Amino acid sequence: MRYLPLTQDDRAGMLAKIGVDHIDALFADIPADKLLSSLPKLPAHKGEIEVERVMGRMAARNVTASSVPFFVGAGAYKHHVPATVDHLIQRSEFLTSYTPYQPEIAQGTLQYLFEFQTQVAALTGMDVANASMYDGSTGCGEAVLMAHRVTKRNKAVLSGGLHPHYASVVQTLSEMAQAEVVSLAPDLLAGEDLLSHIDETVSCVVVQTPDFFGNIRNLRAIADKCHAHGALLIAVFTEVMSLGLLTPPGEMGADIVVGEGQSIGNALNFGGPYVGLFATKSAYVRQMPGRLCGETMDAEGTRGYVLTLSTREQHIRRDKATSNICTNSGLCSLAFTIHMSLLGQTGLKRVAEINHANAVALADLLDGVSGVSVLNTSFFNEFIVRVPGNAAHFVEQMAARDVMAGVPVSRLLPDAGLDDVMLVASTEVNTDEDRAAFVDALKEVL
DSSP states (O other), rough: OOOOOOOHHHHHHHHHHEEEEHHHHGTTTTGGSOOOSSSEEEEEEOOHHHHHHHHHHHHHOHHHHHHTOOOOTOOOOOOOHHHHHHHHHSSSSOOOOOOOOGGGGOHHHHOOOOHHHHHHHHTTOSEOSSSOOOOHHHHHHHHHHHHHHHHHHHHHHHHSSSSSHHHHHHHHHHHTTTTTEEOOOOOOOOOOOGGOSSSTTEEEEEEOOOOOOOOOOHHHHHHHHHHHHHHHEEEEEEEEEGGGGGOOOOGGGEEEEEOOOOOOOOOOOGOOOEEEEEEEOOGGGGOSSOOEEEEEEESSSOOOEEEOOOOOOSSTTGGSSSOOOOOOHHHHHHHHHHHHHHHHHHHHHHHHHHHHHHHHHHHHHHHTTTOOEEOSSSSSSSEEOOOOOOOOHHHHHHHTTTTOOOOOOOOTTTTSSSTTTEEEEOOOOOOHHHHHHHHHHHHOOO
């Protein structure tokens, strides 16, 4: 029996109170073509065993990333996660929905979030990090809003190398905040002139490195130009493993660093939940969204952990909250912290080296295939390849041969005229046999 606590009179009273005539007015910001005109055509209700059978048949149609040679990236990466990580996060004291507001009963949670922040700050080369965001894309959007608060301006410039999903989130949040966004054209080979777009009207410049197309960017000149005009540089990454080898964005002058932490401790999981990383300079800490855990001493001189800053919408300063994100990816950040602790600085660097070496080996093999060319002059573990013909067709034909070859750029940038380009990623899990299978299947398709 359905539980319907509100009567029609109750609903009418609530709508009258907020000044609208119909509930549809609450969805006015959703584009009309995105609204359903009728109920979706879903199957009628079934018994539990019937649902299990239906869902089982649907799940069996999936090809898992571990079952075939897998070279898909574009913001989500297949890495090895030690069994220790899953074992520890499933302990009952961690596997809980409890939110750590009361420090007297949440010391363990607060401590690991403190350790997580420390790791993220060290990785990014920044002063301070928060206790995680939903994912990299929402973290990027929050970073832009934060830059507007800091600079008292409302214009963001987005690099053409920014992941299209991240740019889309920024655009959506900016539209709601009535802020301006200047999006540069897709930048295949990192040749865009970002500097010419920076002036006294700009709040922030958002640059990704390695960028969506795999290019490694030097941020120093962009940071200098931003600071000369009172703007902030937001550095973005989608592959956190790259920070094991590359110069941290903080050392190149970034003011805010955001990105996706999924590669460390978290499996692909069909798109989530993931773990957004967010770090900044200490001067801007009060404008940073999300929680900040800190270390303190209790009345007896014993070390303890507390929420140092938590200006969020469900707290007392709702109208001045720095974020409308209602939670963080707590269990995912714990998995990140455990995996990072197991790797250590030396282990992270070694895994990053293997990633890069595997990608170079694959790029060399693909460059040797007639009609195929690798376009990048620099990359970490992901690069773009031009093929003769439609890249989406190539990817489908490769999949039919049990090789997940990558992502056609046209899938994420359908209007960019890059139908013959695909994005290929190679991590530490790929073997010589995987690379050979890729090349053999590619030659067959050609």
